[in-house]
Amino acid sequence: MIVVHHLNNSRSQRVLWLLEELGLPYEIKHYQRDPRTMLAPPALKAVHPLGKSPVITDGELTVAESGAIVEYLLDRYGEGRLRPPAGTPERLRFTYWLHFAEGTAMNPLLMKLVFNRILNAPMPFFAKPIARGIATKVLSAYVEPNIKSQLEYMEAELGKSEWFAGSEFGAADIQMSFPLEAAAQRAGLDDRYPKLLAWLERIHARPAYHRALQRGGPYAYARG
Structure with a gap:
């Protein structure tokens, strides 16, 4: 089991x-x-x-x-389900997005979380200006531009097909759900990215998604 x-x-x-x-x-x-x-x-x-x-x-x-x-x-x-056949262009896209989710997409999101916590963390008064100055600089110069660039890239890619690996829903979409749900919660995924928002609506409407929520319990990212 x-x-x-x-x-x-x-x-x-x-x-x-x-x-x-x-x-x-x-x-x-x-x-x-x-x-x-x-x-x-x-x-x-x-x-x-x-x-x-x-x-x-x-x-x-x-x-x-x-x-x-x-x-x-x-x-x-899997018995061939939820990923394209081996050797196809769709399979290559599937593999790319499967690894993009953690290898690329999550890095600036995690950095944004960490530096936002630094901005709001209690600390000695003499350290606050320095720590918050560094955090603000890193966020504005590196983290937020990277997130914006990635969202624009993903928006354009979803202009090529309904799902990340092609015309059919697959496990690459499942893998991509967490970074995009996180981005919708705290990193600027908004009406500027209509294809990404529509994709979030499609995954959130899937019966299996809701069954997983029922079994897993409260999940703060379930609604973008």
Whole structure:
């Protein structure tokens, strides 16, 4: 039996969604973030040494990292579903977006989260101007321009097809959901990007998406 070690408000929600799309049986072991630090609890280190989510166990196997989990589940249980056939241009696009989600899209989003916390963090009065000055400079000179560039790029790419890997919904769209939901919450994904917003509406309307929410529990990014 597949067990999803599910951390609230995390990338592991995508794993639940993928399993629902595939119609596979699975169990969930729930973990809650520390309300102060927002970090995963130490109990996750008993599953994987890094103590992070997502991670699944399937019998004797433990698989971590979102992209690796997606590929494992599709290889073992997918039966050709949710990704284009090997050797096609669509498959190449699928592989690209599967890895773009974490390899490129998430980096500036995480930096924005970190530097925004620095702006609002309590600290000695003499350190505030320095820390906040550095954070503001990094956000304005690097982080926010990168996010804007990426959103413009993704908007243009969705002008080529309805879904990220082509004309059909697939696991690349599941993988891309987290960075785009995060961008809609806190990084400027708004009416300037109508194709991305329409894509978010389409994924949020999928029955499997809602089944995953029901099983996974509260998820702050569910609505852009």
